[in-house]
Amino acid sequence: MIENPLEWMAWTVPTAIFFATIATMLVAMTVWEVVSPTIQRRGFLPISTTRGDRFFIGLLTSAFIHVGWIAFTDLSLWIALAIAAVWMVIVMRYG
Amino acid sequence: MNKTENNKAWFLVLPVVILVAFSAVIPLMTVVNYSVQDIFGPGQRFFVGDEWFRETLRDPRLHEAFLRQLLFTGTILAIQIPLGIAIALTLPTKGWGVSACLVLLALPLLMPWNVVGTIWLIFARTDIGLAGWSLAQLGIDFNFTGDPLHAWITVVVMDVWHWTPLVVLLCYSGLRAIPDAFYQAAQVDGAGAWAVFRYIQLPKLTGVLTIAVLLRFMDSFMIYTEPFVLTGGGPGNSTTFLSQFLATAAVGRFDIGPAAAFSIIYFLFILLFSWLFYTAITRISTGTR
Numbered sequence: 001m002i003e004n005p006l007e008w009m010a011w012t013v014p015t016a017i018f019f020a021t022i023a024t025m026l027v028a029m030t031v032w033e034v035v036s037p038t039i040q041r042r043g044f045l046p047i048s049t050t051r052g053d054r055f056f057i058g059l060l061t062s063a064f065i066h067v068g069w070i071a072f073t074d075l076s077l078w079i080a081l082a083i084a085a086v087w088m089v090i091v092m093r094y095g
Numbered sequence: 096m097n098k099t100e101n102n103k104a105w106f107l108v109l110p111v112v113i114l115v116a117f118s119a120v121i122p123l124m125t126v127v128n129y130s131v132q133d134i135f136g137p138g139q140r141f142f143v144g145d146e147w148f149r150e151t152l153r154d155p156r157l158h159e160a161f162l163r164q165l166l167f168t169g170t171i172l173a174i175q176i177p178l179g180i181a182i183a184l185t186l187p188t189k190g191w192g193v194s195a196c197l198v199l200l201a202l203p204l205l206m207p208w209n210v211v212g213t214i215w216l217i218f219a220r221t222d223i224g225l226a227g228w229s230l231a232q233l234g235i236d237f238n239f240t241g242d243p244l245h246a247w248i249t250v251v252v253m254d255v256w257h258w259t260p261l262v263v264l265l266c267y268s269g270l271r272a273i274p275d276a277f278y279q280a281a282q283v284d285g286a287g288a289w290a291v292f293r294y295i296q297l298p299k300l301t302g303v304l305t306i307a308v309l310l311r312f313m314d315s316f317m318i319y320t321e322p323f324v325l326t327g328g329g330p331g332n333s334t335t336f337l338s339q340f341l342a343t344a345a346v347g348r349f350d351i352g353p354a355a356a357f358s359i360i361y362f363l364f365i366l367l368f369s370w371l372f373y374t375a376i377t378r379i380s381t382g383t384r
Contacts, residue, residue, distance in 0.1 A: 009121070010128045012142050019124060047374065060370065063363050070145055071152040077145060 022059075029055055043095045051092070058091040123362075130355035147356035157357070159332065160340040167336060168315045171254045175311055176304065178255070179262025184292070186267055197267075200260040208257075212324025215253040219325075239326065243333035246326045250334050253321055258314070262307045269303035270296060302379040309372040316368065337361060 029052065038051035045057065062084035069080035130147055134140040151157060186196050203211070219239050221227040230237040239249040277295045286294070319338040322328065328335035328343070335343070341361060345354030 007138065009125045010132060010134065010140055012128060012131060014142070014144075015124075015128045015131060018127070047378070056370070060363070060367060064367075067148070067152065067360060067363065070148050 025055075045091070045095045049095060054091050054095045057095065058088040061091070062088060126355045126358050129351050130359055132352055134351050143352065147353045148360070151353055151356045151360065156332070157340065160335055160337050163333075163335065164316060164337045167251070167254075167318070168312060170251055171258070171315050172308060172311055174251070174255050175259045175262050176308060179259050179307065180266050180300070180304075182259070182263045183266035183270055184296070186263070188271070197264070200263055202260075203257050204260055204264075206257075208320035209324050211253065211257050212321040215249065215256075215321075216325050219249050241330055243330055246330060246334050250322050250325060253325060254315065254318070257321070258311060262311065265303040265307045266300055269300045273299045305375050305379060306372075309368070309375060313365070313368050313372065317365065 033051070040048050040050050042048040043054075045054070047053075049057070065084045065087065066077065066080045069075070069077060069083075131142060131144060132140045133143050182200075187193055206214075218224045219227045219237075221231040221237055227237055227239075237245055239245040273296065277299075278291065281291045281295055317338055318336055319342065322334050322336060323339055323342075326334045328339045338361075341354060341357050344350050344357060
C-alpha cells in the first residue's frame with residue numbers, strides 16, 4: 001500500500017539529513033563563489049585546484065574514510081565522521 | 096577577468112537538469128535510502144543503519160570478486176597496453192594499407208558486447224568452434240565451461256581481442272602526431288630503433304597512454320556483458336567479477352538493501368576513477384602538470 005508518492009523512495013530521517021546537508025553545502029559553496037570567486041592555487045595536493053575541486057576531493061575522500069572505517073574497525077561511525085570533518089577543513093584550507 | 100552578466104542561457108540547460116534528476120539523481124538517492132534499510136515490500140521497511148555496509152565490506156565472496164577483478168584488470172592492462180603500442184608501431188604510415196588496417200582494427204570495437212560474448216562462446220567450443228576445435232586437435236583438453244583456468248584464459252583473450260584495437264588506435268594517433276624533425280634529429284645523432292622508441296616515441300605517447308590505461312581500467316572494472324554471456328561467471332565463481340556479483344545479489348536474490356550498499360561502494364570507486372580520468376585528460380589537454 002503506497003500512501004504518498006515518495007514512499008517508493010523509502011526516505012528515512014538519517015538519509016534525509018544526509019542529503020539536506022549535502023544540498024546545503026552545495027548552496028553555500030555557490031553563494032561563496034558568487035560573493036568571492038575562487039582562485040586556482042596549489043596546496044599540499046599534487047595538482048592545482050579551485051575551491052570546488054577541493055570540496056569534491058574532500059567529499060570523496062570522506063566517503064572513503066567512512067568505507068574504510070566500516071571495513072577495518074568496529075568503532076562508532078561518529079569518530080569517522082569527526083575525522084572526515086577535520087580532513088574536510090584541512091583539504092579546503094591547505095589542499 | 097570580465098564576466099558576462101547575462102546568465103539567461105542557463106535556462107537552456109534546464110531540460111537536461113530535469114532529465115538527469117529523474118534518470119540519475121533521484122534513483123541514486125533512492126539507492127542510498129535503500130542501503131540503510133531492510134525492505135520486505137511497500138510500507139514494510141526497517142532502518143538498519145550501517146549493517147548492510149558492514150556485511151558487504153566484510154563479505155569474503157565480495158573480497159574474492161574484488162581480487163578477481165583486480166587480477167583481471169591487471170592482466171588485460173599488462174597485455175593490451177604493450178601489445179597496443181607494438182601493433183601501433185608496426186602499422187603502415189602511408190598508402191592504402193593505412194585505411195585497410197584502421198578499418199580492420201576498428202571492427203571489434205563496433206560490435207555490441209553481447210555479440211562479442213556470443214562469438215567467443217561459439218569460437219571456443221570444441222565441437223563447432225574453430226579455436227576450441229583446433230586446440231582439441233592439438234591434444235589439449237580445452238574446456239572453458241569446466242576448467243577455471245581455461246575460462247580465465249578465454250575471457251582474457253576475448254577482452255584482448257575486443258579492446259586492444261582501442262589502445263592501438265590511440266597510440267597510432269599519438270605516433271602520427273610526432274613531428275618528423277624528432278626522427279631526423281635522432282638519425283643525425285645515430286640513435287638506434289630502441290633509443291628512438293625509448294626517448295622520442297614513448298615520452299610523446301604519455302598523454303594517449305594515460306587515456307588508454309584509464310579507459311581500459313574503468314571499462315574492465317565494469318565488465319559485465321561478455322563474461323556473463325561467455326561463462327556466466329563460472330565455472331563456480333571463477334570468472335564472477337564485481338558487476339556480476341552485484342547483479343546476482345540484486346536481481347537474483349532480491350536482497351535490495353545489501354545490493355544497494357554494494358552499489359554505493361562500487362559507485363564510489365567508479366567516481367574516483369572517473370575523476371582521476373577527467374583530471375588527467377584535462378591536464379594533458381591544457382598542458383599543465
